[in-house]
Amino acid sequence: MSDVAPTPAGSAATADRSVVRRLLHDPLGAVALGFLALVVLAVTFAPLLTPHDATTAVITDALAAPGEGGHLLGADSAGRDVWARLLFGGRFSLLGALLALTVAVVVGGLSGLVAGYVGRWFDTLASGAAAVLMALPGIVVLLAARSVIGPSAWWAMAIFGVLLSASVFRLVRQTVQSVRGELYVDAARVAGLSDTRIVLRHVLRVVRAPIIIQAAFIASVAIAVQAGLEFLGLGDLTLPTWGGMLNDGFSRIYQQPLLVVWPALAISLVCLALTLVANALRDALEGTGSARRPRPAPATSAVQAAPAPGAASADERTILQVEGLRVGYAMPDGTTTEVVHGVDLTVRRGEVVGLVGESGSGKTQTAFSVLRLLPEGGAILGGRVLWKGRDLAALSAREMTAVRGAQIAYVPQEPMSNLDPSFTIGSQLVEPMRVHLGLSRVQARARALELLDRVGIRRPEQVLRAYPHEVSGGMAQRVLIAGAISCRPELLIADEPTTALDMTVQADILDLLRDLQAELDMGVLLVTHNFGVVADLCDRVAVMQDGLVVERGATRDLFVAHEHPYTTQLFDAILDPAQVREPYRPPHADARPQEVGQP
Structure with missing residues (x-):
């Protein structure tokens, strides 16, 4: 890193x-x-x-x-x-x-x-x-x-x-x-x-x-x-x-x-x-973002893990239940265009559910409906979004604000665009903890250092003082993950969390998400188009096409025996059969190899 x-x-x-x-x-x-x-x-x-x-x-x-x-x-x-x-x-x-x-x-x-x-x-x-x-x-x-x-x-x-x-x-x-x-x-x-x-x-x-x-x-x-x-x-x-x-x-x-x-x-x-x-x-x-070298700080202890889950029943562990969700957008001519048509979805505590589909399938609209953050003109036209029995679609704006961040957190796909360039990283991590957890500035800053250390940032004190443009994309994504878990949420919605990152950093972020999900016993709703990410993280999968869930099931079962033609089409797109290429042999491969370091 x-x-x-x-x-x-x-x-x-x-x-x-x-x-x-x-x-x-x-x-x-x-x-x-x-x-x-x-x-x-x-x-x-x-x-x-x-x-x-x-x-x-x-x-x-x-x-x-x-x-x-x-x-x-x-x-x-x-x-x-x-x-x-x-x-x-x-x-x-x-x-x-x-x-x-x-x-x-x-x-x-x-x-x-x-x-x-x-x-x-x-x-x-x-x-x-x-x-x-x-x-x-x-x-x-x-x-x-x-x-x-x-x-x-x-x-x-x-x-x-x-x-x-x-x-x-x-x-x-x-x-x-x-x-x-x-x-x-x-x-x-x-x-x-x-x-x-x-x-x-x-x-x-x-x-x-x-x-x-x-x-x-x-x-x-x-x-x-x-x-x-x-x-x-x-x-x-x-x-x-x-x-x-x-x-x-x-x-x-x-x-x-x-x-x-x-x-x-x-x-x-x-x-x-x-x-x-x-x-x-x-x-x-x-020009207030001029650089100044800070003093390095020693590494801090990791964030405390959530208590181990008890022997609760499957129904008691259900935290999110989407029933018949319909989402639409008002058009200039007065009509409404529906983009999500009766989606059913369940997420339990401690499991990862993948929401898979190509662009325009409605998966992000479904996730934003859970957060009640649809773009301007969008609205929930029907159905229920039950959060531990409460219908989020019926909550007031004040009540929904109390749910976001504290109980339901979000990790976006564009890490650099989701950090305000006018504020230091530490400032952006501290503020939600002060709002939701009631911590003092000193307490919130100490916890922010713990979180940065937990998500694998080697110099948390230095990153805490940095502005977003001074860190890499992978580090910015780790910062956003630290912010998402800062208030100990029960559900984490991750929207294409590795799309903007290179392959090496993607693997590190997936490992981090897997560890945090198990450590904090969170439910995770993973929005993605990448079946490789699904295979690596998800317990269950729901496949979306044109605003509908066309197939669902356990990850292993879906990979072994999927039934819907659209699911087959997605698998064929990423697992297209091809001939194995011959090993690469450079020109003059038979010549005597040179020692490393020779011209």
Whole structure:
């Protein structure tokens, strides 16, 4: 088994420090962040930085040049100190932009998350509302609002935030839809994590980078629009703002041109700094997977085996019983296409049942029906899926979430796609154990190390700190198996668990599954098209064709005397008779062989 590459630290605190280091190492980002920090500090502590009041007019100081009469940047047409108005005006301009940004991100971000992840009627309704908002001319809406609510800067920015929320909604919705179908999201759902946890943990990690860029754009536009309204004289004239200063400076541009320069410079530099910081922060967040060599950890003890099975009857050991299962998908024309037609299936504790068939036979749809994880549009049309006597098809979403991962686990066929690239392996192993077993983070991490050691990973501490792209496919599959058994499930559904692996690794994974199944006394439903895997692992076999189980029986019996023509066809496809080839003889085979190492 190959070793992993040098790995990064897996803790959230270390990742946060890495983000800060990357941000500070970006020259433009560091300078822009420093400038924004100075602006925020200056407007916050404005009374300490100027002896003048921003609204006090001294007529004798009107249009004073910089430095005259104790005015650092001069005085405006009413004799008010420009430096004081710049500081105090920054408070209202920045707070107004922050208000618009908050409304836009909260309204647009939350609705985009729900619409992109859940969809259905809310997606249709929210998408229509966003289209209407984007069609409205912002300035016209703000002018109309002013005639109703008066020249309130706060109400204007709140309304402008609602208008801008449409762009946030569309961005978030599109990003969430692109990640919703990722296999690692399905893997998290199979592990028993609730939709809320999946959204907060996996989906938001993908959404955050585009949201940061969009937030900088919204803040800049809000500052510019607010300044534009005040420049036109439509803002609250009692408040010192940068737009109001532009209005006053423009009216006196021939007498004191610098009155326009100061607020224009403040607006331009703040907007530019916001953009630079957003780009640098986006790059820092996307680069948190930089490599760092960890300290090796000693091997840990193996996971404890489940108690040995007692002398229970066959019926008492039945954990899964599928009766007359029918699965269908809704079509755009309103009809329903049925893909599974009345499947019956039984899995007992401690046995491996193979579900065999070619692609499109319905075996994966049957397995997903047990997990209640059919793709969008799919539904159980009839029959029952009895889990220890309870019909899974009738359970609520909350009840089904408690079953997945804790009682029924799943091992997929694409190991690399079922691990979230944004999180370390340890983080993804720890979370389901904390949810289902109630372990502390330290306890869950210790158990994760035991599990990695049990599934044959030689350096569990190093792999625990690794990101998915830093391990091989075989090791990733072992990680997924460790995660599947982490909550001691009673049934393991393995969907083509060796298809994406080379032959040597396949054999190791099959040996591991066989050992774990016997050790933990699990029932296993093995979905496969490979009769070699069936012969190696399965106690009983069910053969599926076109959504129907056409033949079933003990593995040995089926291999010796199968009856259905489709089963015979499958065997013929993999056991096609052929002449035995002659041993390979290289050219000049009669020549004297060279010693090993000779040229």
